[in-house]
Amino acid sequence: MSSHSPDQPSRPSRTINQNPDAMPPLSKAIPLGLQHIMAMFAGNVTPPIIIAGVIGAGTGEQIFLIQVALFVAGIATLVQTIGMGPVGARLPIVQGTSFGFLPVALPLAGSFGLAAVLGASFIAGLLQVVLGTFLKKIRHWFSPIVTGIVVLLIGITLMPVGINYAAGGVGADDFASPTNLGLALFVLVVTILVHQFGRGFLKASSILIGLVSGYLVAIALGMVDFSSVTDAAWFAFPKPLQYGMEFHLTAIIGMTLIMFVVGLETIGNISAITMGGAGRHAKDRELSGGVMADGVATSFAALFNTLPNTAYAQNVGLITLTGVVSRHVVTIGGILLICMGLFPKLGGLVAAMPPAVLGGAGVVMFGMIASAGLKIIQECELDQRAMLIIAVAMSLGIGLPAVEAIAKTMPGQVGLLLKSGLVPAALAALLLDAVLPGKPDRRERLAQEQAKEHE
Template sequence: MESSRLFELNGKMPPLKNAIPIAAQHLVTMIVGCVTPAIIISSVAGLDEKMSIVLIQSSLVLAAISTLLQLFGVTKFCGARLPVIIGVSFAYLSVMIEISTAFGLEYVFGAQLVGGIVAILFGIASKKLNKFFPPLITGTVVFTIGLSLYPTAIIYMAGGSGNPNFGSLTNWGIAIFTLIIVTALNHYGKGMFKLASILIGIICGYIVSLFFGLVDFSAISRSEIIAPLRVVPFGIKFEISSIITMSILFVINSVQAIGDFNATTMGGLDREPTSDEIRGGIIGFGVSNVLSSLFGGLPNATYSQNVGIVSTTKVVNKRVLSLCGIFLLVAGLIPKFSAFLTTIPQCVLGGATVSVFASIAMTGMKLVATEDMNYRNTSIVGLSATLGMGINLLTYSHGQAHGNLAMVTKVAPQRASYTVSGPRDPSGLAL
């Protein structure tokens, strides 16, 4: 059957009626998280209307290019060639805010350029470092990634922080309705109803949201039709403390990428990633961030919630996921399209993705369970998860504090030209 191609890593493109719903649910799951950091940084950096849109669109276009690079690779050394989606990472937000405030946005891109080179070097040495990342370690990383996403999903279900109706019965009701649709289709659906359960849940939740007035279409009418990519639109400058801080974050995200590659192959392919896939993936991660810094795109990373979709649906065909990259490219070049995608209420996204985040954590637990859980190993897992979650929550809270302050103090008339319905939380929180 042609639909069986969905489950073949290097299979031919299946019929579009099967491929497009899968690609679309990958897109809607990550699009808001890809756009949000750019909106916050443009506000903090005091960009005018025109340059704010440039930052948002550049980030989307580079996310598309980075996704395609990871899916298909460039030379045998660059790209994981695994079914992963790449987008702007929220992990860098608090650091980018500090750098933008203290020095300027151009220093963010300078630090990103060097950080990308550091990631490339890390990837080159990854084969020698593999012994430091057995299933116990990578499983703990994947497990912690899943846990770290739970607060984001619950906050979204309540409407998103900063929402004046946060925690309202309307938000919770629509979120739970969406979750029920997704869960029911996952367990009892057949064929495409099961594979596209997240997309169907989002569509159902979106329709209900329309009746409650939670969807704002004003951003569509105010956005441009075409926005071409620019070379070094914000400039690039270097400052040592910014470079050191960002480089450390790039190393951390390289380790997170190893966890996501493990979660992808274990969840979708029932195997661990090869050393060549890990090396190519990390090198590709570094290369894509070097390119992003040159074209005005914010730092990117693997998106864990999309890894969860792969694990849930078992759809690993790279050509199917490449459609998501193409949609991202279109969204970046045609702002009206991306503006439409960002009208999805946060409560709908929360209800649709909470089960995805759960599957990520469970994939990590499966990896950990392959090791003998003696006292030493349980101590490693327990302490690592505790420290990882604690630091993540501290960083997230710090970033939220700065982000919310920026939204309150920096909002000017030009911000009205491109807005996102709902709060400014990430839908794609990466460690």
Template sequence: MRNPFKLFSLGLQHVLAMYAGAVVVPLIVASSIGLTGEQTAYLIAIDLLTCGLATLLQVWKNKFFGIGLPVVLGCTFTAVGPMISIGSKFGMGAIYGAIIVSGILIFLFAPLFGRIIRFFPPVVTGSVVTIIGISLIPVAITDMGGGSSAGEAFGDLSNLGLAFGVLVLILLLNRFATGFLRSISVLIGLVAGTIAAWFMGKVDFSSVADASWFHFVKPFYFGTPEFHPSAIIIMTLVAIVSVVESTGVFIALGKICDKEITPADLTKGYRAEGLASILGGIFNAFPYTTFSQNVGLVQMTKVKSRDVIVMAGSLLVLLGLLPKVAAATTVIPSPVLGGAMIALFGMVMSSGIRMLSDVDLSNHENLLIIAISVGIGMGVSVNPELFGKLPENLQVLADSGIVAGSITAVLLNILFNMTRRKKNPLDASREKTNTEVA
């Protein structure tokens, strides 16, 4: 594709399609763990930059990494709840230590993931993603009311009006809009809600005025990485779930681009995601995975050129070097963000339910796996002191609802679905005969 203007416009379209998802993640994490406005602006900027670098790593197909498909990478919403949990308990350093280690593990064991993934069938991944989605809803509800710092103003009609106004606008766009306009419904909702909040006197642009036009990347901006076993386990589970999701995206893109995806291609794709997460940890950003909304954009536009994705990645890197752009995002009031978060987090939960739709729900044992793992996961999330008297080494595996629910799902799947002895055809025939006689 040699037309520079067309290349730029198509690349920008990909950036707009994923922009809301890219900036909402750092906004949510920052507000939940109490970062300052300046720190939040940096987090957004470095996330955009690392999204661009991660995208370029994946599209750059070489001998060692990169699947070479028109795919854009960003932070998965699956990581939001775990990052908030880790940051609240151990601090920012523990988040990035866990991200770095999980990225290294994904990179090193990429060739083995074809085997490891069998321990994460839809009944497991669906349960895990459902737990994560449900556990995020309280964060959205808090922001809808005005945020944790709202005090007596929490739940004011002005806050609820903004939150539900944004939510209704997003729903209406998804109902009546089509194509690209529908794909950026969340971004439109955030912009419209912020404009409405400005007329209500709820927007402060001082952070934008104070922000510089350009900055340099600072590795370990939020501090030296710390390595806590429970945090590493949580982020590794998130990484494995992301690999499972990415596998589906890679195969879908391969069909769209008329390219057969081989195990070697998948391995290089996993390695690129591992490298992207390592970069995310070093630059104090996030773990990265494929953005499915951009796959829909490729399918809709029929533009399969990697040059377009290189342009999109380059634009993201450029945006990440401009703090004023990031600072403009931080002015979004909590109620506006909360209204959008309800839709986004609800989609995380529904994504888990969609995964579970591929499960044989007529099988009583699968229902038990879902019921017990989701029950344990939500129970520990609501009352994390449940396992407080266990030995410290065991608490590592039980102090997070996401980890407790995930481990429960994996173990129950092994018990019910992976240890069952395959029947001999002759035995099955005799069993059928005996049943008929009875």
């Protein structure tokens, strides 16, 4: 039952939207699905572009790598939203190519080639499915204090990404130019105004309206290069195993370690969706199915020549902002992604959007992820024990990435794990929560929650 009074006109629609199985009318669901795709598009195609540079790929190969990244993300998104047996959270989760694996994938691709990266990804994906299968037995390890810290750190980690986009994208000739920053500010202001003063569907589409407005202004300013649309084919089916697979132990160990962190991120993202959007804790089957789907998506991605897939945090921020938790909206987004993968010219249209446009929206979305983390932490009693766990984890999570020299002095994979900050922070939170005296009985609380679900 909602505690809001019926005389508040904007509340009932949000309460309906809090049900993941609710289906808005198609006239609203399609634009909302498109909004999700525009939010994740740049993040999804950037890792393949970076990998293409490392392996010396030509323009044709680069377009192919972008195409398979879109196709795989679409299929993987449907696995999450529709589900296959125990696999899939059946929540509005958008899957996409993971930035988290790049610190390991880039040196591996340079040393062993893309085939070794794909082989290691395939194995890491299978191991993540195993992790998801046993998640119910270890769920009590992931208390609100642990998942809240992970979600908060995901948001904090992504904030500089949003600002970099707003400045024009790292490496851009006009990085941090007044034009780029002004365009990002325009998108940010439009998004805030529409979200604050819009009602119903208009309010829920605030990110899309901000992005489209910014795109149109960018076209008027001559900032959009449509050559990616001209060069792209009308129709092309992605070819699996184009680069083959090789299996090197070093690569497999590196990918598996990062996979564990990505699994923690997925748990955090699912918790953020249910808490920030649906106003409840995630269920066992949602967490287990979501992590298993992450693994299936990663192995599937390797077969189709692209990097591991994971639940996209920027879309979690979008759900938290709009309050629309319908998984069917994201299913439509997944179908649009598959179409972009099969009809590369469609993908080219979105690829032409200047990074500054996305940056303006990213400032809001990534901040909303951090806000969702704070909301999860708020579920705990913030006593001295909880404050100590937060203090240690946040210091490691923010401090270690800021001092890169520490990661450089560590051997191999240890250095890579310290560089992210999220791994030591998550491990510290897990360990401290497990060993410090005075931990609330999480198992009993979960049992009570599950009993209520079955009533």
